[in-house]
Amino acid sequence: MAETNRQWQTRQDGLDKVTKTSSAIPKPGDGEVLVRIKAVSLNYRDTEVVMGLYNHHKTVDGESSNDLVPCSDMCGEIAAIGPNVTAWKNGDRVLSTFIPSHQTGQIKEHHMASGMGLPLEGVLQDYRVFPATGIVKAPDYLSDEEASCLPIAAVTAWMAINGMRPLGQSGGKGETVLVQGTGGVSISGLQIAKASGATTIVTSSSDEKLKRAKELGADHVINYRTNPDWEQAVMEITKGNGADIIFEVGGAKTLRKSFDCVTFGGLINSIGYVTGKTDDPEGDLTNINVLALRKTVTLKGIINGPRDRFEEMCDFYAQHRINPLVDRVFGFDEAAKAFKFLYSGSHFGKVVVRVAP
Numbered sequence: 001m002a003e004t005n006r007q008w009q010t011r012q013d014g015l016d017k018v019t020k021t022s023s024a025i026p027k028p029g030d031g032e033v034l035v036r037i038k039a040v041s042l043n044y045r046d047t048e049v050v051m052g053l054y055n056h057h058k059t060v061d062g063e064s065s066n067d068l069v070p071c072s073d074m075c076g077e078i079a080a081i082g083p084n085v086t087a088w089k090n091g092d093r094v095l096s097t098f099i100p101s102h103q104t105g106q107i108k109e110h111h112m113a114s115g116m117g118l119p120l121e122g123v124l125q126d127y128r129v130f131p132a133t134g135i136v137k138a139p140d141y142l143s144d145e146e147a148s149c150l151p152i153a154a155v156t157a158w159m160a161i162n163g164m165r166p167l168g169q170s171g172g173k174g175e176t177v178l179v180q181g182t183g184g185v186s187i188s189g190l191q192i193a194k195a196s197g198a199t200t201i202v203t204s205s206s207d208e209k210l211k212r213a214k215e216l217g218a219d220h221v222i223n224y225r226t227n228p229d230w231e232q233a234v235m236e237i238t239k240g241n242g243a244d245i246i247f248e249v250g251g252a253k254t255l256r257k258s259f260d261c262v263t264f265g266g267l268i269n270s271i272g273y274v275t276g277k278t279d280d281p282e283g284d285l286t287n288i289n290v291l292a293l294r295k296t297v298t299l300k301g302i303i304n305g306p307r308d309r310f311e312e313m314c315d316f317y318a319q320h321r322i323n324p325l326v327d328r329v330f331g332f333d334e335a336a337k338a339f340k341f342l343y344s345g346s347h348f349g350k351v352v353v354r355v356a357p
C-alpha cells in the first residue's frame with residue numbers, strides 16, 4: 001500500500017483554484033471499508049461544487065472556506081476491511097454511490113447529508129473510507145474507467161426511464177424517449193433506452209455529436225442550435241403524439257418546449273438546469289399547472305437513485321453488455337484540466353480521471 005494519500009481539494013472558489021495535496025491514508029472503522037480508488041468520472045455537479053455554485057439543496061450548501069475533496073463517482077478496489085463487515089473482501093472491485101445512506105425508496109432530506117463530494121469528502125484521491133453499505137459491486141466486464149461512469153450519470157438515467165416503475169419491472173419497449181444534449185446523463189439515457197427497446201430522439205448543439213449519437217443507435221437526431229423549434233421537430237417525428245419520457249436537462253430555456261412535445265400522460269424528468277436555474281422571461285411557464293394538466297403530464301424531480309435500483313441497473317448493463325461512453329481520460333495530475341474540459345461542454349458522454357497509475 002502507498003505511504004500517502006494524494007488528493008485534490010477545492011475551497012469552492014473556482015475551477016482555476018483546485019489544489020493538489022496529500023494526507024495520511026485513513027483506516028476503516030466499524031462497518032467500513034477502505035477503497036483504493038482507480039478511476040473517477042466527473043459530473044456537471046462537480047464543476048458547480050468547485051465554482052461554489054451548487055446551492056440549490058439547503059442541506060448540502062457547503063462552507064466555501066473549507067477544503068473539500070471534490071467528486072462522487074469512482075471505481076476502486078477494497079484495500080482493507082473494518083470490524084463487522086461480512087459483505088466484502090480485500091480486492092473486490094466496487095463503485096461508490098452518490099448518496100450512500102439512500103438505500104431504497106424515495107429519497108428524503110436527511111439522506112442529502114451523506115452526499116459525496118459535498119457535503120462529505122469526495123473521491124478525487126487515492127484512498128477513501130466508505131460505509132460497507134454505501135458501495136456496489138462493479139460489473140466485471142467493464143474497465144475501471146467505464147465502471148466509474150455509472151454512479152451519477154447512469155443511475156440518474158435509469159431512474160428517469162424506470163423510477164416510476166416498481167423495482168424489478170424495468171421497461172421502455174415501445175416508448176419514445178427524448179434526451180436533451182449529449183452529456184453524461186443523456187448518453188447513458190440513450191444507451192439504456194436503446195437496450196430497452198425504446199425509440200430514441202437526441203438533441204444537440206453539434207452535428208458532429210449527433211453523428212456519434214446515431215452511431216450509438218439514436219433513431220432520430222435534432223440540432224437544437226440550427227433548429228431552435230426542436231419541440232416541433234419532436235412532434236413531427238412522433239407523428240403528433242409527442243415523447244413518452246423526456247430527459248429535461250436544460251431547465252430554464254427548455255422546460256416549456258418539453259411541455260409542448262411530451263405526449264398525453266407522458267413523463268418529464270426534471271434532471272438538470274444547464275441553461276439556468278431561474279425562469280427564462282421568454283419561457284412562458286406562468287401556467288405550469290395548466291401545462292401539466294392539459295396533457296395530464298407528470299413532472300418528476302429526480303435526485304439520482306437508491307442503491308437497490310443501482311444494483312438492478314448493473315444487472316441490466318451486464319445483461320445487455322452496455323459500455324458507458326468515455327470521451328476522454330485525464331491523468332491524476334491533470335484533474336484541473338479535466339474539470340475545465342467538462343465545463344467547456346465539448347465532450348460527448350463522460351470525462352474520467354485515472355487515479356491509480
Ligand SMILES: NC(=O)c1ccc[n+]([C@@H]2O[C@H](COP(=O)([O-])OP(=O)(O)OC[C@H]3O[C@@H](n4cnc5c(N)ncnc54)[C@H](OP(=O)(O)O)[C@@H]3O)[C@@H](O)[C@H]2O)c1
Binds near residue numbers: 042186254274
Ligand atoms: N438530478 C440529478 O440527479 C442529476 C444527476 C446528474 C446530472 N444532473 C444535472 O443534469 C445536467 C446534465 O448533467 P451531466 O453531468 O450529464 O452534464 P454534462 O455531461 O456536462 O452535459 C451537459 C450537456 O448539456 C447539453 N446542453 C447544453 N445546453 C443545452 C440546451 N439548451 N438544450 C439541450 N441540451 C443542452 C450539452 O449537450 P450538447 O453539447 O450535445 O449540446 C452538454 O453536453 C446538469 O445540470 C446536472 O447538474 C442532475
